[in-house]
Amino acid sequence: MSGAWLLPRVYALAVLAFLVLPLLLCVLFSFTTGNSAAFPIPSLGLGWYGRLAESPQFRAAAWTTAQITLGCGTAATAIGLATALGLERLSRRAAVLILLTLCLPLMAPPLVLGLSLLTFFNFIGLKLGVTATVLAHLLFTLPIVTSVLYARLSTMDKAALEAARDLGASPGRAFVTVTLPVIGPSLIGCMLIAMALSLDDFVIAFFTTGSNTLSTLIWGMMRTTLNPGINAVGSCIIAISVVITAVAFKFTRYRG
Amino acid sequence: MPPDALLRLDGVTRRYGDHVAVAPTDLSIQAGDFFAILGPSGCGKTTLLRMIGGFVAPSAGTVWIDGADVTRLGPERRPSGMVFQNYGLFQHMTVRQNIAYGLKLRREPRARIDAAVDEMMDLVHLRHLADRPAPQLSGGQRQRVALARALILKPKVLLLDEPLAALDLKLRKTMHGELRALHQAIGGTFILVSHDQSEVMTLADRVAVMDGGRIVQEGSPRDIYTKPADAFVSTFIGEANVIPGIRRGGRIDLGPDARLDHAGRDGPVNIMLRPEQMELDPPSGAPSLEASVVDLIFLGPFTHLHCALDDGVRLLVHLESRKLATFPAPGGRVRLGWNPSEQLVLDAP
Amino acid sequence: MGDGFGSRAFRFSSRHVVTVLLLAPAAAVFFGLFVASLSFFFVQSFWKATTFRVVPDFRPFNYVDVIAGYGGPLLRTLSMGLIVASVTTMTAFFFAYVVRFSLGRFGPAALLVALTTLFGGYLVKIYAWRTILGADGIINSALLNLGLIDAPLPFLLFNLGAVVVTLTYYLLPLAILPLYGALSDIDETELAAARDMGAGALRTILDIVLPQARPALMASFALCFLLAAGDYVTPAMVGSPGNAMFGNFIQSQFGLRMNTPSGAAMSFTLIAACMIVLAAVGSGLRRWLQPR
DSSP states (O other): OHHHHHHHHHHHHHHHHHHHHHHHHHHHHHTBSSSSSOSSOOOBOSHHHHHHHHOHHHHHHHHHHHHHHHHHHHHHHHHHHHHHHHHHTSOHHHHHHHHHHHTHHHHSOHHHHHHHHHHHHHHHTOOSSHHHHHHHHHHHHHHHHHHHHHHHHHTSOHHHHHHHHHTTOOHHHHIIIIIHHHHHHHHHHHHHHHHHHHHHOOHHHHHHOSSOOHHHHHHHHHHHOOOHHHHHHHHHHHHHHHHHHHHHHHHHHTTO | OOTTEEEEEEEEEEEETTEEEEEEEEEEEETTOEEEEEOOTTSSHHHHHHHHHTSSOOSEEEEEETTEEOTTOOGGGSSEEEEBTTBOOOTTSBHHHHHHHHHHHTTOOHHHHHHHHHHHHHHTTOGGGTTOBGGGOOHHHHHHHHHHHHHTTOOSEEEEESTTTTSOHHHHHHHHHHHHHHHHHHOOEEEEEESOHHHHHHHOSEEEEEETTEEEEEEOHHHHHHSOSSHHHHHHSSOOEEEEEEEETTEEEEETTEEEEOOSOSEEEEEEEOGGGEEESOOTTSOEEEEEEEEEEEETTEEEEEEEOTTSOEEEEEEEGGGOSSOOOTTOEEEEEEOTTTOEEEEOO | OHHHHHHHHHHHHHHHHHHHHHHHHHHHHIIIIIIHHHHHHHHHTTSEEOSSSEEOOOOTHHHHHHHHHHHHHHHHHHHHHHHHHHHHHHHHHHHHHIIIIISGGGHHHHHHHHHHTTTSOHHHHHHHHHHHHSTTSHHHHHHHHTTSOSSOOGGGSSSHHHHHHHHHHHHHHHHHHHHHHHHHTSOHHHHHHHHHTTOOHHHHIIIIIHHHTHHHHHHHHHHHHHHHHTOOHHHHHHSOGGGOOHHHHHHHTTSSSOOHHHHHHHHHHHHHHHHHHHHHHHHHHHHHTSOO
């Protein structure tokens, strides 16, 4: 009896340790004052972060990443909202079919997606850079944002909207005063999820940015020297992602 | 304790931290009984049932089924079958697959399984739905599948956890009849948990009333209705008027002009009367109280009179309409009396 | 009469105009970026690569070249993908199961912790495992310092095992998400009912839980398989240099040589092979989990 009770806990803890420890170690070694990400750690300090802050490459990459992440988050949320509202006006069958179609890019390996976009952008003469990467990232963020928003809209109480119309609100006014406040948390949550997905990507960004992003910067560093500077950049990405994800879950889970 | 008890609980207890869900409970149920555990929600009745079925481990005590100690056995190794409140039908299976599942686990031959399932589906009138997937069934049909699925394994005890709570009133009435017929046809031992006293009165031949984690009274429905152990039982089983009074020197003082003789310890008491035990304008000599009429509801054969004593105590009186010469008007004063042989005097806690 | 009909027809069509306008941006992204670029890529897979540029042509032979030249790596890649997807999906399923049915009130917290690792940064995760498994990495340096070994263990990194561990690590939270969603739709009472009828814990999982979670199981498996089989960074960073994966060969077509037709033909070969494997896995899963 006690074994049956203990086993699930041990298993869950083991999986969580497997998921969390590598990231924690990565962060831990970013604070080393030594020259390699290995034990023993001579002492803890912010030396590698200081070197990053002074590095012009890091600053440029951070700025590019910020533009891409924010651009992708905003665009995916705006288009996703429009799409979800449009799908809401169709029959459920049609909406689900369109949603599944929109999700097809998620099934394509990022390498194939990145290469075909690179070839296509070259062909139509679109210069590689922030715009190209934002467009590319839309392919895999848009379906997710749309799915979440459509699910939220279709579980929304339609009676409130009808009541607002009945009380004399125009469709636009009813949307702003009734629908938006209800789906507001989901909108913020979706935007954050889209940003996290965009930040997570390396492969597609690698083929579509002209300059370095944070992830292509790490790639470059990994190919030359392995030093705790990579841990410092990585820790920045981890910190931003974890905060974004935690807040996003709080917002989207707010109501189912 | 009779030796032939099919199910016996010895001091069965369940605690959750500091909270006592079920206080140490002794209970024995005879083979063939249709036994009901009745109580308000949160009284511990479902926890008690789940301990019998093996879904909750008792913190203390022993569960015996048919002479064997099953306390440490999981539900899969107990000779009990359960019908769950929300049915728990296997959603990816058809009616037939749901009912056959237990026999397939026992690796019975295919032909025997098919025959037994057919017979069971006939018994609960589901033959025509044999190949319908579970999600497409109505509430009453789900209920029947759940029953058939449990009964096909011929459990020594069938546990029914609020089995009809999710059905509408009319369907519930139909299912009452079917459950009674099933019990008579199969002759098994059923234990029903319910918060609905009319359901319990209809179905069970023995009842245990639970409150606050303990059994407060056990007996036949009639015993419990006519001789409730305390004011809680009296109001929970059927409707009851509870009139508070004070006993001093063998007399109970019910108000400025109402006294009656009753021997017993001095102190506060409650007089319990069923609505049908009270009458209008009683013969002189009978105990009576003056009340004002709050409302009057005409229901054909019966008329329900809602009254209030001057100190605010509410009284409900069921009167036979044909015996009423005139109908009292709301706002008017009436005199309500009763036959002292029918009253129940309970020491107030 | 005509008036009323006309106005209704007008409203009917204006409603459609709004719907179309709302869906237009997504359609533009889907067709203008996804369909267009993949179609163009597909067309290029039949073109001819000369020394300096690619020339429009129709050469189905490109695909024959791919099979002939890279059949081995393709099979190796698909097997690696199958291993990773199986390990990840099973680990994720049992984690989701434990969170849903066994952990009680600790379940949501465990799920939240697991899902915060959803986006740690793909490269960061690969790098983390490289630093953990490397010759001067965390495991080796810890073991050396503890005096348990005299020289770094060389077999931790640059092999198939390292690739599988790293990809599993990256994909696990992604696989947990749909599986937990599916399990949260299953009524706990069904599990209790199965136990009541004599099924043990494993039997219940096999007969009751897995069949109902099959779509999510397939979704998780497909996601893991496609991402693992299509990956080239992980094999390059932690895998064996002698046993490069298919993705590495695709990527190398775009290095100095810029042989787009060949790269495109390899890409579509990979996708087609993946679809065949997934279809087989899907039908196998369906047959295995059918209620008897």
